[in-house]
Amino acid sequence: MSTTLDTDICIIGGGIAGLWLNARLRKAGYSTLLVERGALGGGQSVKSQGIIHGGIKYALGGKLNAATEAIADMPSRWRDCLAGTGELDLSGVRVLSQHHYLWSPGSLISNLAGFFASKALRGRVDQLKGKALPTVFNDPGFKGKVYQLGELVLDVPDVIRRLAELAGDSLLSDNNPHILRDDNGDIAGVQLANTRIQARRYVLTAGEGTEALLQDWGVKEPAMQRRPLQMVLVKGTDLPPLYAHCLGASPKPRLTVTTHPCEDGQWCWYLGGELAEQGVNQAPDQLIEQARRELGELLPWIDLSECQWTTLPVNRAEPAQSGLVRPDNAYVQPVRNALISWPTKLALAPNLSDLMIQELQRQQVAPALSQATTADLPRPRVAEPLWDVCFR
Ligand code: FAD
The missing domain is CATH 3.50.50.60 (FAD/NAD(P)-binding domain)
Incomplete structure (x- = not known):
């Protein structure tokens, strides 16, 4: 009954x-x-990267737009909740990284450097140098620039x-x-x-x-519309924490990497960005090969030879545009x-x-x-x- x-x-x-x-x-x-x-x-x-965006990735074309403005105060709303003083009490929830970063492997950033230093972005984008760099970039082989964003990364589960x-x-x-x-x-x-x-x-x-x-x-x-992705996952024991968008030639991040804890004590790099958007129609092995090449080119000092690799096809569901x-x-x-x-x-x-x-x-x-x-x-x-x- x-x-x-x-x-x-x-x-x-x-x-x-x-x-x-x-x-x-x-x-x-x-x-x-x-x-x-x-x-x-x-x-x-739980398939998301857990980045609490403040909109910077949408400003990579060099200007602020409606998207960047609407999302700008989300990091502080979430931070208040994590501190137990916001609209919901999320105190005790695991924060994977207090900051997300933006890195340019070469000189690409030059066009954007002035914009990042502008009044509109003050406090939202800060350039890091020397000892302030995240450990993953602490290698003599690293020649790029790194910016710290006022965004955080959460353990979504x-x-x-x-x-x-x-x-x-x-x-x-x-x-x-x-x-x-x-x-x-x-x-x-x-x-x-x-x-x-x-x-x-x-x-x-x-x-x-x-x-x-x-x-x-x-x-x-x-x-409703679906925007598909094929994400790449890399799992290993010695992967350093990396939470960053890597800039490429287009206004979208070439690669977005977040790092997540596995039940067996290992770590997983979760790779999105253009790699995942453009990899939608590729066979998983082909996309994994491309991801290996990308990481080998961008971070050649990181040894990925013992890592396990897989991919995840997933759709973003949104109102049709x-x-x-x-x-x-x-x-x-x-x-x-x-x-x-x-x-x-x-x-x-x-x-x-x-x-x-x-x-x-x-x-x-x-x-x-x-x-x-x-x-x-x-x-x-x-x-x-x-x-x-x-x-x-
Ligand atoms: P969902 O999380 O999909 O939840 C919908 C729920 O409804 C599911 O649990 C499902 O089982 C249930 N359901 C479905 N049909 C029925 C039914 N008939 N009856 C009952 N239950 C039903 N956003 C960010 O802000 N930062 C990021 O870093 C980020 N990274 C992303 C990475 C990837 C790979 C993807 C795909 C998305 C990412 N996003 C990110 C976007 C974000 O994940 C989504 O916008 C958000 O999770 C959507 O939440 P939702 O609750 O609407 O949907």
Whole structure:
């Protein structure tokens, strides 16, 4: 027999967007239920590089634009949360690097040096020299320039673990939630295996899964786009920490490297940037060969001969844009009694929850119902770190 749970807000999808919003809404007094069909964070979130961008990578063309401005205060929002003084208490969450860096292997930076030193970027980009350089660049063979960015890198599985703690008993697991539609076309409820959820508003934060949920509901807009990547993972015992964008000839980073801890004590370099964008249609072995050549050229003093290599094909799911370009900001679209959203960046989860809460206030949906009891219902697990799963 199916039981019915009533709640203020029902969220479908427990990645960074759904979990952050859930915690914010609970703190604001709303009753919430969040349904996840797999593991929490197991979509794009744990496959991300964990960089809490302040927008500098979007300014590599030499000017600030809407994207760089919208995202600029995200690092400080997250840092406040990590210090326990922000909108959510993320104290204790593992910070992998207090800074992300930008490095130029040769003279390419010369065009951008003036821009980086400009008033607009003061405090957001600082050039490092000598002993201040990260250890990975401390080699006589290194001839480039390194800039420290006001951005940080987080251990995303640990962020997800903490957000799941903040969710209390609001999390539900169901491998095929079904949207029920009433005669007016509104969402009448969400049907799980043995439970029906009825909410005052429904929020879709299912990442790539949002497209199928909208189809299930019978709604065509907003449309979604996928921007594919093929990331490269390199695992070894002696890999030094490296958190940096490497500049190439184009306004996009040639390579973006982050470093992650593996369960067996080894470290994994996770390689994105143009390598991963352009490698989408390559066979994994071919892309790995290219990544080896790139690293051999850029950091020839690092011995990668004993490392394990693999690749990960993954899509970024976002609201559709003309020309498949990257959207500038978190996206929230009200549709009937639902709110459809994509954060477009992990870093923008606080921005997404601001937009959601503003929209709920605009629609005069204030906290009203008490929290439903979910003690006997299945609860989703937190996704395992990618660096462990990919090398098993
Ligand atoms: P997801 O994390 O995909 O979560 C959606 C959840 O919904 C999943 O858990 C899924 O199982 C669930 N779901 C799907 N369908 C259903 C359904 N029908 N019912 C119930 N649940 C469902 N951003 C940054 O800011 N910094 C970075 O360094 C960064 N690096 C990235 C690197 C890569 C390789 C990629 C792919 C993205 C990166 N991003 C980064 C972007 C960032 O990862 C995403 O914008 C963000 O994680 C999206 O979060 P989300 O919660 O919307 O989606």
